[in-house]
Amino acid sequence: MKRFDTHSRARLMAVQALYQAEQTGAGSKTIVSQFQEHGTEIEGEVIATSHVHMPLFARVFEGAVEHNETIDRHISEALAKGWALSRLDATVRAVMRAGTYEIVFTDTPHEILIDDYLDLAKGFVEAQDVGFVNAALDHIVKATRTEAQT
Secondary structure (H helix, E strand, C coil): CCCCCHHHHHHHHHHHHHHHHHHHCCCHHHHHHHHHHHCEEECCEEECHHHCCHHHHHHHHHHHHHCHHHHHHHHHHHCCCCCCHHHCCHHHHHHHHHHHHHHHHCCCCHHHHHHHHHHHHHCCCCHHHHHHHHHHHHHHHHHHHHHHHC
């Protein structure tokens, strides 16, 4: 896996936090506090918050939580007919939610976001799921561009 920069680490933390929120039902403030206090782990190495762009982590995590209905609608529209969001693996949902938040609600170039989230997905899921994440995020990029033009 590639060596992550401070922004990639922030995105990884946001994915982990979204996964944790879904699995435990813990509130956003609790989860942000836990990550601020303990950092995160990448490939068995503990990463201190001083090596993470913490404002980006908080913005992506809290933004994805705040806008979850809009984000889940975008993801659901990107799924194949007959597929429900609940059918996706929880890790894939977390990656998709963080990536979709940034695609829809930030000005970060989509190419950078897709590359970063695909690299993150490779650390968690099988190759076929990485391809799925790529296709779905690409669909969301195209859909949001179309919405912005109308």
